[in-house]
Amino acid sequence: MIEVVKRMIISKKSKINLNLSPRTGFSLTKVPYKLGELSSIHALSFYFNHLTGIIPNSFSNLSSLESLDLSYNNLSGEIPSELSGLNFLAVFSVAHGNLSGRIPDNNQFGTFDNSSYDGNPFLCGSIIKKECNANEPSLFPTVSPDESEGKWYDIDLAVFYASFVASYSIIVLGLATLLYINPYW
DSSP, X not given: OHHHXXXXXXXXXXXXXXXXXXXXXXXXSBOOGGGGXXXXXXXXXXXTOOOEEOOOGGGGGOTTOOEXXXXXXXXXXXXXXXXXXXXXXXXXXXXXXXXXXXXOOSGGGGGSOGGGGTTOTEEEBTTTTBOOXXXXXXXXXXXXXXXXXXXXXXXXXXXXXXXXXXXXXXXXXXXHHHHHHOTTO
């Protein structure tokens, strides 16, 4: 997917707005770390995708980014402080997620409205007028960027094959039982 988007950017050399919501035919479980390589993107929308995991630090490489919508997801961890280096970021929303920790309040982050952070009870900072307690341990584990570089989908093949064989066996036994009970079918 990333390679296709890269080719689009190279061929069009214009503003790219990327919407990876289920309504557009994409189905993601985590925010792809490699999206940070697409420096020409001006808008990213992951609104209502039920994504899990963290916000990748690689998003700080999106130097042209003007809008980032990660609202209504199940993202955890902290908002990376590196994102405060996105000088063109005018719209930012992580509302209704599971984020925790201090909200960066420098550069562009000082201009975002409180509603950008609604529904994240473990966020704190001067922007939302909630004091951070340094002695309190983090409620969510942080993940290193290297762990985010993996696939955004995980399939345990042993479980897949076992469930396939079990399902197939149940269907065959069900049909055999049905034919045994009613042989005239």
